[in-house]
Amino acid sequence: MKPSIQQLAIVSGKGGTGKTSIAASFAKLANQRIVVDCDVDASNMPLVLPHTIIQEIPFFGEKKAVISQDRCRGCGDCVIYCRFNAIKDFYVVEPVLCEGCAVCAMMCPYEAIDMVEHQSGTVVISQSDGQPFLYANMGIGEGNSGKLVSELREKAKSIAEEENYNLIIIDGPPGIGCPVIASITGTTHVLIVTEPTISGIHDLERIVQLTQHFRIPSSVCINKSDISAENRQLIMDICNKNNIPVIGTIPYDEDVIRAQIAGKTVVEYSEGSASQEITKLWQTVQTMLQATIAK
Numbered sequence: 001m002k003p004s005i006q007q008l009a010i011v012s013g014k015g016g017t018g019k020t021s022i023a024a025s026f027a028k029l030a031n032q033r034i035v036v037d038c039d040v041d042a043s044n045m046p047l048v049l050p051h052t053i054i055q056e057i058p059f060f061g062e063k064k065a066v067i068s069q070d071r072c073r074g075c076g077d078c079v080i081y082c083r084f085n086a087i088k089d090f091y092v093v094e095p096v097l098c099e100g101c102a103v104c105a106m107m108c109p110y111e112a113i114d115m116v117e118h119q120s121g122t123v124v125i126s127q128s129d130g131q132p133f134l135y136a137n138m139g140i141g142e143g144n145s146g147k148l149v150s151e152l153r154e155k156a157k158s159i160a161e162e163e164n165y166n167l168i169i170i171d172g173p174p175g176i177g178c179p180v181i182a183s184i185t186g187t188t189h190v191l192i193v194t195e196p197t198i199s200g201i202h203d204l205e206r207i208v209q210l211t212q213h214f215r216i217p218s219s220v221c222i223n224k225s226d227i228s229a230e231n232r233q234l235i236m237d238i239c240n241k242n243n244i245p246v247i248g249t250i251p252y253d254e255d256v257i258r259a260q261i262a263g264k265t266v267v268e269y270s271e272g273s274a275s276q277e278i279t280k281l282w283q284t285v286q287t288m289l290q291a292t293i294a295k
């Protein structure tokens with residue numbers, strides 16, 4: 001029997017916690033893995049993981065209205081019905097403003113409006129360290145990033161099945177919205193990266209609620225753990241209350257920023273304190289994932 005594919009999602013509830021530095025280091029440390037950068041609105045992993053692009057696949061996330069200038073009689077109804085003000089002079093739809101609701105197409109008395117598939121992004125399949133690395137580019141101002149995340153994860157899963165990878169490492173987007181939900185649903189484990197700041201604690205509470213709602217096993221890593229002992233204790237208390245283990249504490253280390261500037265992962269760039277703790281964290285995560293297989 002084929003071993004099941006394990007999916008580890010790394011999320012943070014907010015940007016700037018060092019989530020991507022940890023995920024990219026895991027990608028370096030893992031022997032056999034697929035990596036997926038699901039932060040489709042601002043993917044940063046390609047900046048620190050050298051890669052060769054193998055394939056770029058257009059992503060059609062939604063339909064947009066297109067007015068046929070041949071069929072349009074200029075009655076103006078569509079302008080009145082479009083509550084997004086997406087129809088401009090001479091009855092031309094501005095794609096960036098169009099939300100694809102199709103009200104105009106339904107209301108046009110002359111059937112002059114078609115809803116047409118619109119390319120809102122690109123799925124990129126690449127190789128990094130000779131192993132698959134997937135990410136996406138979402139067009140500026142485009143919506144439906146949750147659907148693009150799902151598309152990325154589907155692609156990663158099919159590559160894992162075809163090429164016998166049994167671990168997918170997912171770098172989730174910040175926040176707790178649709179793209180995050182699309183990043184964590186169906187995963188084996190969620191690693192929440194937080195930091196001992198007031199906003200970090202607030203965002204931790206929100207992401208914990210989310211993982212518990214979806215009943216996904218999770219653990220916490222406190223990044224920049226030494227910047228506030230008081231807030232670190234508050235994080236510990238929240239985790240205790242919710243039965244979530246704190247499996248890593250990474251001290252503040254300027255090598256993390258230096259590694260980003262150098263376009264490298266922390267574990268490649270440095271042997272300092274952050275690098276050592278990330279390596280330990282990876283070993284703990286591996287043990288936890290192995291325990292999941294054994295169950």
Ligand code: SF4
Pocket residue numbers: 067071072073074075076077078079091107108109110111112113
């Ligand atoms: S409702 Fe139809 S016919 Fe009227 S202006 Fe709009 S596209 Fe043209």
Ligand code: SF4
Pocket residue numbers: 064065081082083084085086087093097098099100101102103104105
């Ligand atoms: S599809 Fe909706 S948002 Fe787009 S132009 Fe028509 S009414 Fe406006």
